Amino acid sequence: MPMPSTHPPLTRRQRRRRYVVRRLRGALLVVAVLAALVLGDHWGLFARRPTSDPVTYDGKTFTVVRVVDGDTIDVDVPDKRRQATRVRLWGVDTPEMARRDRPGDHFAREATEFVEALAGNKSVTLHLEPGRRTRDNDDYYRLLAFVILPDGRMLNRVLVETGHAYADPRYPHHLRDEFLRLQDRARQARLGLWKTVTQDDLPYYWRNTLDLDPP
Structure with missing residues (x-):
């Protein structure tokens, strides 16, 4: 007991x-x-582990933490060089913002503000170019990607069709011909930058090959 x-x-x-x-x-x-x-x-x-393998981004959703300019954004996953991964939009080229050593290009601020309104602090999904899934970083160590907005539209496509970006013909990708057609439509409709751009404003790869209609 x-x-x-x-x-x-x-x-x-x-x-x-x-x-x-x-x-x-x-x-x-x-x-x-x-x-x-x-x-x-x-x-x-508790942050996501840094990565340098671009394949880990394909089809994944991230938050845009900074809009660098009209064709470059930062998303909330660190890589081995930055606290956020810098993403360069495939197939498009927007006017450059002002830097210390040079003034801003024609329509640069408008393009950047347009992207800020669409993607700033929002969740976006990244897709890499089919068939180029192993080394899609450019010379500036940016991830080259197609960016899908929360409403399902592709930011790259929206920029070209609204006249906020040039279609970039220098590098092949599966939407190259479509982007060129969208640029022609935006130019003919004088949308966005096409309303006031001059021959001298054009990027070098279009300056001698694209004739602007007279105002």
Whole structure:
């Protein structure tokens, strides 16, 4: 038989105090865990692991954390060179924003603000060029991709068809001919940059091959 307890029974007040102490300990433990999670997130301890393999991006959804200019965005996964992966839109070329050593190009600010409105701080899905799934980084270590907006439209296509970007014919991709047709339609309709662009404003690869209609 178990030995009877030699301790006097707890009073109602003592039981109540013990119950409160246990609840306080539990609450403090929860607060400590939450604080650790918040600090860990602030210090980047739970961030996605850096990657340099472009295939890991294909078909994945990320948040746009910065719009660099009309054809370049940063998404919220670090690579081995930056805290965010820099993505260059395949097949399009927007006017360059001003830099320290050069003024901005014609329609650069409008193109950048257009992309900011469509994609800034939004979730986008990246798709790489079919058949080029292993090394799609360009000379500036940017990931070359087609960017799908939350509403299902492709940002690359939208930029060309609304006249906020040039179709870039320099590098082959599966939408090259479509983008060239969309550019012709935007130019004929004088949409976006095509309303006020001059021959001298055109990028070098179009300057001598594309004749603008007289105003």
